[in-house]
Amino acid sequence: MQFMIKACDGPNMLEKRLAVRPRHLEGMKTLGKRIICAGGLLDDEGKMKGSVLVLEFESRAALDEYLASEPYVTEGVWEKVEVETMNVVLVNGEKIQ
Numbered sequence: 001m002q003f004m005i006k007a008c009d010g011p012n013m014l015e016k017r018l019a020v021r022p023r024h025l026e027g028m029k030t031l032g033k034r035i036i037c038a039g040g041l042l043d044d045e046g047k048m049k050g051s052v053l054v055l056e057f058e059s060r061a062a063l064d065e066y067l068a069s070e071p072y073v074t075e076g077v078w079e080k081v082e083v084e085t086m087n088v089v090l091v092n093g094e095k096i097q
Helices: 014-034 060-069
Strands: 002-009 035-042 048-056 078-086
Touching: 002 035, 002 060, 014 035, 014 048, 048 078, 060 078
Parallel strands: none
Antiparallel strands: 002 048, 002 078, 035 048
16 A cells, blocks of 8 residues: 655754654665655745655555654654555656556
């Protein structure tokens, strides 16, 4: 199953986000090919204010298990996390199966 995660930072979290970011990126490495795409949401000044991830997991329960240990969650950087099930059809202009 593929999931789109939109996670918005809480107010005044940029400094904390940057401090936690190395742990977040290390955790992302462990996901490997589960990551279809991921990146930061930017405000009008180009500063990070959240994240969007498209991930593949066997189930919503497996995704929730990952999110429970995600450093941006455990450290309180992400204030609001929305998850939608999706069907990825194209990646980099190429149709996937």
